[in-house]
Amino acid sequence: MSWKIKAQKMLNKKQYDAHMTKADRDYTPCTPYGYSTFSPWFEDWFQEMYAKVKDNTVVREDRCYILHRFCQRSTHLEGDFAECGVYKGGTAYLLAHTLQKEEAEGRRLHLFDTFQGMPDIADEDPSTHKEGDLGDVSLDAIKSYLNPFPFVEFHPGFIPETLRPFEDRKFAFAHIDVDLYQTSKDCCEFFYDRMVSGGVMIFDDYGFPGYKLAEKKAVDEFFADKIEEPISLRTGQCIVIKL
Ligand SMILES: C[S@@+](CC[C@H](N)C(=O)[O-])C[C@H]1O[C@@H](n2cnc3c(N)ncnc32)[C@H](O)[C@@H]1O
Numbered sequence: 734m735s736w737k738i739k740a741q742k743m744l745n746k747k748q749y750d751a752h753m754t755k756a757d758r759d760y761t762p763c764t765p766y767g768y769s770t771f772s773p774w775f776e777d778w779f780q781e782m783y784a785k786v787k788d789n790t791v792v793r794e795d796r797c798y799i800l801h802r803f804c805q806r807s808t809h810l811e812g813d814f815a816e817c818g819v820y821k822g823g824t825a826y827l828l829a830h831t832l833q834k835e836e837a838e839g840r841r842l843h844l845f846d847t848f849q850g851m852p853d854i855a856d857e858d859p860s861t862h863k864e865g866d867l868g869d870v871s872l873d874a875i876k877s878y879l880n881p882f883p884f885v886e887f888h889p890g891f892i893p894e895t896l897r898p899f900e901d902r903k904f905a906f907a908h909i910d911v912d913l914y915q916t917s918k919d920c921c922e923f924f925y926d927r928m929v930s931g932g933v934m935i936f937d938d939y940g941f942p943g944y945k946l947a948e949k950k951a952v953d954e955f956f957a958d959k960i961e962e963p964i965s966l967r968t969g970q971c972i973v974i975k976l
Contacts, residue, residue: 763967774798782830789878790823791867792910792937796968797827800908803933803972804828808837810905812929817892817920818910818937819846820867822875828908829882838884840905845896848872848889851913858913859946893919903929910937912944917951925955928975939963939971 758775762768773779774794782801783794790797804814804827814832819825825844832840850868872889879885888895892911896919907924911917917936924934936952938944952963952971963971 782827785830786823786826788823789821789826791820792824796937796970797824799966799968799970799972800824800827800935801831803935804831804906804908805835807906807931807933808832808835808840810929810931812903812905812932813841813843813899814906815843815845815904815924816908816910817845817896817916818908818912819844819848819875820910821870822878824908824910824937825875825885826879826882828906829879829885832884833882838882840884842882842885843888843899844879844885845888845892847891848875848887852891852916854915855913858915859950860912860914860944860948862912892916893923896920896923900927903927905929905932907932907934908937909934909948912938912948914947914951917948918955921951921955925959925975930975932975934973934975936963936971936973938969940965940967940969 758772760769761772763770772795774797779794779798783797786797807814814828816825816828825842829842832838832842848870850870851862851864851866853864855862855864855866872887876887904924904927907928909917909920911920928934936948938948939952956963956973960976961973963973965971
């Protein structure tokens with residue numbers, strides 16, 4: 734069986750990587766259309782950036798590329814940057830590194846998570862998560878990993894309680910990667926009114942089947958009566974640009 738067929742079956746990360754050559758990565762298959770499209774996340778410059786985060790994230794490089802690019806363009810806006818759902822700090826590192834490269838270190842990057850894994854509300858959530866999932870983390874280790882970026886602020890605890898002290902802030906960019914229905918809904922409710930015009934909200938798990946009744950349902954319900962439409966990406970993410 735060719736790697737392309739294996740890739741389409743998406744067996745697992747290791748098997749997929751083993752079948753990719755550099756040439757294969759420039760343009761990758763777009764199932765079900767039968768054509769391939771440009772895949773810049775496999776270019777050397779981005780792979781170098783991804784190498785710094787891949788052991789600390791569950792987010793693959795195509796989604797990280799989207800995060801990087803939208804973070805970069807959001808530096809032209811007023812407002813803080815935020816991530817809800819940090820786990821081991823991989824995507825947070827990518828965002829911080831991007832801000833540093835853009836010489837935007839004057840901006841704050843706020844990180845919200847229990848930093849102890851999924852909270853107890855996970856047990857009642859329509860996703861398959863349970864309390865304590867993704868709990869193999871240490872806040873000290875994450876702080877040390879993100880030490881090169883003094884503009885990063887850690888807000889450990891339960892979302893939405895940890896968001897409340899920031900009610901008077903404006904945001905240019907919010908990465909929402911919390912998986913759960915209620916947490917996703919709480920993040921929508923908090924950030925939407927606080928995003929500046931042109932500000933970007935990215936939802937990591939919108940398009941994955943396991944989160945159809947969780948993150949996707951929360952986003953769809955929240956934006957049903959808003960002027961903005963969630964834009965679904967092939968990566969599984971969706972983006973909302975505040976009007
Ligand atoms: C998929 S992980 C985040 C992945 C991360 N962005 C990465 O780079 O791998 C989801 C995170 O959401 C957090 N989370 C979910 N609901 C939460 C809540 N109500 N309060 C705080 N953290 C929450 C979990 O603790 C978990 O670390």
